Amino acid sequence: MKDRIEKLALFGGVPAFPEKLHVGRPNLGDREQFLARVNGMFDRNWLTNNGPLVEEFEQKLATMLGVRHCIALCNATVALEITTRALDLQGEVIVPSFTFVATAHALQWQGITPVFCDIDPLTHTIDPACVEKMITPRTTGIVGVHLWGRPCNIESLQEIADRKNLKLMFDAAHAFGCSHRGKMIGNFGQAEVFSFHATKFFNSFEGSIVATNYDGLAEKIRLMKNFGFSGYDNVVYIGTNGKMTEICAAMGLTGLESLDKVIETNRRNYHNYGKELDDVPGVRPVVYDESEKCNFQYVVFEVDEEEAGISRDLLVEVLQAENVMARRYFYPGCHRMEPYRSYFPHSHLLLPNTEMLVTKVISLPSGTAVGGDEISTICRIIRTAVTCSGKLPAVGAPTK
Numbered sequence: 001m002k003d004r005i006e007k008l009a010l011f012g013g014v015p016a017f018p019e020k021l022h023v024g025r026p027n028l029g030d031r032e033q034f035l036a037r038v039n040g041m042f043d044r045n046w047l048t049n050n051g052p053l054v055e056e057f058e059q060k061l062a063t064m065l066g067v068r069h070c071i072a073l074c075n076a077t078v079a080l081e082i083t084t085r086a087l088d089l090q091g092e093v094i095v096p097s098f099t100f101v102a103t104a105h106a107l108q109w110q111g112i113t114p115v116f117c118d119i120d121p122l123t124h125t126i127d128p129a130c131v132e133k134m135i136t137p138r139t140t141g142i143v144g145v146h147l148w149g150r151p152c153n154i155e156s157l158q159e160i161a162d163r164k165n166l167k168l169m170f171d172a173a174h175a176f177g178c179s180h181r182g183k184m185i186g187n188f189g190q191a192e193v194f195s196f197h198a199t200k201f202f203n204s205f206e207g208s209i210v211a212t213n214y215d216g217l218a219e220k221i222r223l224m225k226n227f228g229f230s231g232y233d234n235v236v237y238i239g240t241n242g243k244m245t246e247i248c249a250a251m252g253l254t255g256l257e258s259l260d261k262v263i264e265t266n267r268r269n270y271h272n273y274g275k276e277l278d279d280v281p282g283v284r285p286v287v288y289d290e291s292e293k294c295n296f297q298y299v300v301f302e303v304d305e306e307e308a309g310i311s312r313d314l315l316v317e318v319l320q321a322e323n324v325m326a327r328r329y330f331y332p333g334c335h336r337m338e339p340y341r342s343y344f345p346h347s348h349l350l351l352p353n354t355e356m357l358v359t360k361v362i363s364l365p366s367g368t369a370v371g372g373d374e375i376s377t378i379c380r381i382i383r384t385a386v387t388c389s390g391k392l393p394a395v396g397a398p399t400k
């Protein structure tokens with residue numbers, strides 16, 4: 001393997017970057033501000049259990065999103081689990097397969113069957129027409145995923161949910177700071193779940209908020225994330241430990257102060273990639289609706305092997321040989337991962353667009369760790385790989 005990677009390196013066998021450039025390198029806020037908050041935390045000696053930093057974080061986010069309730073949690077996976085429970089989802093829930101596996105796991109972990117649904121090949125989000133076909137008497141809900149921060153077809157999904165009496169919630173892990181028809185993501189369905197994991201463009205080390213405009217649901221989630229405690233000795237639900245710590249809230253609050261700057265950097269990076277790769281055949285960017293608020297955190301391209309003359313997989317190998325750690329998000333699709341592959345061995349037959357996109361999509365490094373020069377070099381590698389594609393060894397070919 002090492003041989004092969006060295007052979008793939010295009011510039012004299014030396015990687016174009018001496019150190020690895022990763023997708024999802026953390027964007028850090030102001031260190032002094034963060035440390036000042038941490039000092040305050042130590043002075044108060046209040047580390048977790050709904051401290052003042054968590055409360056401030058929740059309030060700031062509720063204001064920013066224009067939503068009635070934001071509940072801070074330890075991570076988005078637990079937040080998805082708690083939200084599905086609070087919504088009383090059971091039986092079958094319809095989800096896209098083209099997402100991070102946590103969307104499916106959060107359901108399966110609750111004993112709910114994730115029913116994988118195909119996506120619209122243009123938007124990469126769950127296709128409402130397919131949702132309709134997947135509904136059975138056991139279906140209780142739909143979990144849409146705003147993939148790459150691009151909102152689902154929310155109106156159609158809500159219409160189906162209303163007509164079929166289903167709950168609708170969203171995995172909004174990618175969509176913090178994005179809007180849909182002028183309204184911030186966080187206001188749609190029964191609830192929306194954001195992730196603030198370190199690899200997301202905005203982080204609280206680990207963390208999440210559930211945003212909802214439903215008072216009863218918010219109250220239930222608050223109780224469930226704290227073991228179901230309602231007062232000192234009174235437990236009213238089965239609950240778990242889903243609390244956010246004060247130090248995570250300190251990180252989140254600090255990150256909020258540079259959020260606009262990070263988005264601006266992401267936007268610039270995204271457009272730089274777009275311009276530099278504009279004339280490269282078969283390499284097409286995922287586009288955003290720039291009349292809406294958008295976080296531009298993912299720089300995603302679709303590689304059309306026929307046009308580009310190079311497969312997505314080989315392009316990823318070439319980039320990685322140059323220390324550009326491009327990723328095949330979300331390959332191979334949840335339906336091809338365990339346990340789902342064994343549970344539903346034929347599900348790929350119902351997912352033609354997912355099957356097609358998992359072979360085409362490539363995610364490139366962005367965020368504050370990447371500047372214009374790096375992007376130029378990355379694009380030069382891609383251009384060279386496409387131009388010389390015929391001369392590269394095929395994936396899996398012997399390297400000697």
Ligand SMILES: *Cc1c(COP(=O)(O)O)cnc(C)c1O
Nearest residue numbers: 075076077100102173195196197
């Ligand atoms: C990151 C991510 C999650 C999980 O978030 P965590 O906070 O790491 O648990 C869930 N869904 C999607 C689509 C994600 O990208």
